[in-house]
Amino acid sequence: MFLNLKTAVAAIALSAVAGTAFARDLVINFDDLNPGPKKGFEDAVEQFKAENPDINVIVNINDREAHKTAIRNFLTADAPDVTSWYPGNRMAPFVDAGLFQPVDDVWEENGFGEDLSAIKATMSRDGKIWGVPYSYYQWGIYYRKDIFDLLELEEPQTWDELLAACGKMKENGVTPFTIGTKFLWTAAGVFDYINLRTNGYDVHNALTAGEIKYTDPRIVATFDNWETLINECGFVDNHASMSWQDAIAPFANGDAAMYVMGNFSVDGYKNAGLTEEQIDFMPFPTIDASVPPAEEAPADAFFIPTNAKNVEDAKKWLAFVARPDVQTQWNKTIGQLPINSKADISDDKFIQEGFALLNGATGLAQFYDRDAPAAMAKAGMEGFQEFMLDPSKKDAILERLDTVQTEVYK
Amino acid sequence: MTHAVLPDTETRSEPGWLRRNKLAIAPWVFLIPALIFFAIYVVIPIFESLWLSLYQWNGLYDAEGNSTAVWVGFENYVKLWDDPNFWTSLRNNIAWLILYMLAVPLGLFIALFLNQTVTGMRFYKSMFFFPFVISQVVVGLIFGWFYNPDFGVVGTVWKAMFCEETTNILGNTTFVCERPVPDILSSEQWATYGIIAAGLWPQIAYCMILYLTGLNNVAADQIEAARLDGAKGWKMLWYVVVPQLKPATFIAVVVTVIGALRSFDMIAIMTQGGPFGSTNVLSHYMFEVAISEYGERYGYGSSVATVLFGIMLFFISYFLWRMYQDEKGGR
Numbered sequence A: 001m002f003l004n005l006k007t008a009v010a011a012i013a014l015s016a017v018a019g020t021a022f023a024r025d026l027v028i029n030f031d032d033l034n035p036g037p038k039k040g041f042e043d044a045v046e047q048f049k050a051e052n053p054d055i056n057v058i059v060n061i062n063d064r065e066a067h068k069t070a071i072r073n074f075l076t077a078d079a080p081d082v083t084s085w086y087p088g089n090r091m092a093p094f095v096d097a098g099l100f101q102p103v104d105d106v107w108e109e110n111g112f113g114e115d116l117s118a119i120k121a122t123m124s125r126d127g128k129i130w131g132v133p134y135s136y137y138q139w140g141i142y143y144r145k146d147i148f149d150l151l152e153l154e155e156p157q158t159w160d161e162l163l164a165a166c167g168k169m170k171e172n173g174v175t176p177f178t179i180g181t182k183f184l185w186t187a188a189g190v191f192d193y194i195n196l197r198t199n200g201y202d203v204h205n206a207l208t209a210g211e212i213k214y215t216d217p218r219i220v221a222t223f224d225n226w227e228t229l230i231n232e233c234g235f236v237d238n239h240a241s242m243s244w245q246d247a248i249a250p251f252a253n254g255d256a257a258m259y260v261m262g263n264f265s266v267d268g269y270k271n272a273g274l275t276e277e278q279i280d281f282m283p284f285p286t287i288d289a290s291v292p293p294a295e296e297a298p299a300d301a302f303f304i305p306t307n308a309k310n311v312e313d314a315k316k317w318l319a320f321v322a323r324p325d326v327q328t329q330w331n332k333t334i335g336q337l338p339i340n341s342k343a344d345i346s347d348d349k350f351i352q353e354g355f356a357l358l359n360g361a362t363g364l365a366q367f368y369d370r371d372a373p374a375a376m377a378k379a380g381m382e383g384f385q386e387f388m389l390d391p392s393k394k395d396a397i398l399e400r401l402d403t404v405q406t407e408v409y410k
Numbered sequence B: 001m002t003h004a005v006l007p008d009t010e011t012r013s014e015p016g017w018l019r020r021n022k023l024a025i026a027p028w029v030f031l032i033p034a035l036i037f038f039a040i041y042v043v044i045p046i047f048e049s050l051w052l053s054l055y056q057w058n059g060l061y062d063a064e065g066n067s068t069a070v071w072v073g074f075e076n077y078v079k080l081w082d083d084p085n086f087w088t089s090l091r092n093n094i095a096w097l098i099l100y101m102l103a104v105p106l107g108l109f110i111a112l113f114l115n116q117t118v119t120g121m122r123f124y125k126s127m128f129f130f131p132f133v134i135s136q137v138v139v140g141l142i143f144g145w146f147y148n149p150d151f152g153v154v155g156t157v158w159k160a161m162f163c164e165e166t167t168n169i170l171g172n173t174t175f176v177c178e179r180p181v182p183d184i185l186s187s188e189q190w191a192t193y194g195i196i197a198a199g200l201w202p203q204i205a206y207c208m209i210l211y212l213t214g215l216n217n218v219a220a221d222q223i224e225a226a227r228l229d230g231a232k233g234w235k236m237l238w239y240v241v242v243p244q245l246k247p248a249t250f251i252a253v254v255v256t257v258i259g260a261l262r263s264f265d266m267i268a269i270m271t272q273g274g275p276f277g278s279t280n281v282l283s284h285y286m287f288e289v290a291i292s293e294y295g296e297r298y299g300y301g302s303s304v305a306t307v308l309f310g311i312m313l314f315f316i317s318y319f320l321w322r323m324y325q326d327e328k329g330g331r
Helices: A002-022 A035-051 A064-077 A092-096 A104-110 A117-123 A145-150 A159-171 A185-199 A201-208 A217-233 A248-253 A263-271 A311-321 A324-334 A349-359 A374-389 A391-408 B002-013 B022-052 B075-081 B084-100 B103-114 B121-133 B136-147 B153-162 B191-216 B220-228 B233-244 B246-261 B265-270 B282-290 B298-330
Strands: A024-030 A055-061 A082-085 A131-136 A139-144 A175-178 A256-262 A279-282 A294-296 A299-303 A363-365 B163-167 B173-177
Touching: A024 A035, A024 A064, A024 A311, A035 A055, A035 A311, A035 A324, A064 A082, A082 A311, A104 A311, A117 A131, A117 A299, A117 A363, A131 A311, A131 A324, A139 A145, A139 A185, A139 A263, A139 A294, A145 A279, A159 A175, A159 A217, A175 A217, A175 A248, A185 A201, A185 A217, A185 A256, A185 A294, A185 A363, A185 A374, A201 A217, A201 A363, A217 A374, A217 A391, A248 A256, A248 A263, A256 A263, A263 A279, A263 A349, A279 A349, A299 A311, A311 A324, A374 A391, B022 B298, B075 B298, B084 B191, B084 B246, B084 B282, B084 B298, B103 B121, B103 B191, B103 B233, B103 B246, B121 B191, B136 B153, B136 B191, B136 B265, B153 B163, B153 B173, B191 B246, B191 B265, B220 B233, B233 B246, B246 B298, B265 B282, B282 B298
Parallel strands: A024 A055, A024 A082, A175 A256, A294 A363
Antiparallel strands: A082 A299, A131 A299, A139 A256, A139 A279, B163 B173
């Protein structure tokens, strides 16, 4: 009896010692359950485990929408050591509430300032860097190559060429653009691009940062261009009752020829029965040749909560996910672009074109709803949808957005 | 010895306080669990919400677990006054209240229609009652598809009437329409009415079942007497039947008013308040500004909730007062 007790105590003591010496827990919360992204993440975790056998990695993978809700609680109540989240204004509330910790040291030690320079501004707030990105993807115009070939159209490089191409499409009974604005954000993609092409990244950034007004003549010019696009090109009818997936139907059927979208949509086209030969990608045409090219490229990143228990290993993970070889492999799996400029890309044609596009960019917008604060984004995107349904309401919409802006950025 | 005897006599002559008051206490013992839960889940949150409406808060706590809320007094209510979305929501709430009342007479007429003895009547009754049994979410989905301009009933019928089937540039089938297909749920003017129509479907069924039970209790002798006096048709209905259905009417009005004010599910499913906020009602607007992805303004959301609570309180107080009066009269 006494002997048994002694062994038990010894065993517990031993396991406790082994526990501290051998397995340090590293808890990572990830936000994508879709097969591709989940596999990309899990493969990276396996590799990380193999390289760091002394770290016991515990992963919690949640659905994207559920993660958006859960993070608001778990950062305070039960913080993981690392969590995935989005840069730009999406990280602002957590940074401001002191729930993320700065990771400038990770960037310095690993030379990320150079390798990830394109995204540095987006990852920064209050002069500090708050996370490390692992992937992003391009936005642009996806079009039906077969329709373009039938109409003998080239990829339009400029605004005038685009309008001319639209004219030809309409003559032949093809609606130039498809879109589904039911969930609002798709309209923001169109706005972002027209604004980036009309005014450039700095003005766009100043707008989403609340520094210039929506009734500013430069922004009004953007809306004038948009109105031209609606009148001379045009979008499918009933777009306000379609989701972005619904809007693939007219595109797949050949009723519409172009779609301003992000690269994640390629899967949707293929599922709708289109082959790689039928679809292609082109950058959004230039409107003002003097404006330096800037693109829309939302990034996904990892952050360390302030309440993380194992900060040391969390920083190891952050350094790991930005490594060129890791980003290469990960992004091949999920069909997106690595951010590390030393990483390789897959030979998928959309990825190749996107890589070329983003490498030539002088600025990267994160997308309207990540660049602008939530309340502004909501009002702005509702305004965009309303404008697309009735461009004559432009002035009223812009004035309303000014009112919201004054309120939100106070 | 004396020690052993004394307590015995005491208990017998002086029953305990508990025992003396058991009739007064027993109901409370049974009520306590319900009261505790009612307090935790209803009463306390109401006051918390009222209190929160005086703060500006994005719902976050800092790393130490302290709330990041900032006291702003009545500023949220001032903002609400100047917020066009709030007034749109309030206007829609009123539209819901008024149009939802159609469920009461329509339910009555269906009930009268179904209150016959025909073979298989139970089956027909259950068919009419069916929409109330299925979830509001499902009703919203069905109507969303029904209104869909591309593949819904509305779209298909319209295409058959005003559109021509042709082939597009790639040789696929497509439609060219003289007039564009009405897109009810994306139209600023019609979307709210489209959702109310969807909401009426189960609500009529609810009112119908209330009236069907009410009709069972209509006194046959009074009908007989009225018939002998020559009453028929509308007069019979209005002066003889409807007055006897007063309790059913009262309940039908109460559930319809509450149903109209609670109209959240259908809007969330069918339009999410869109297009551009034109189908919002207060309950959905509250959700949108506080809890949804682009919300995170809990103080402001609470002030919307407070206004909605005020409106509900008005109706509920009236209904409670009416019931109280009826009970007093009945005694």
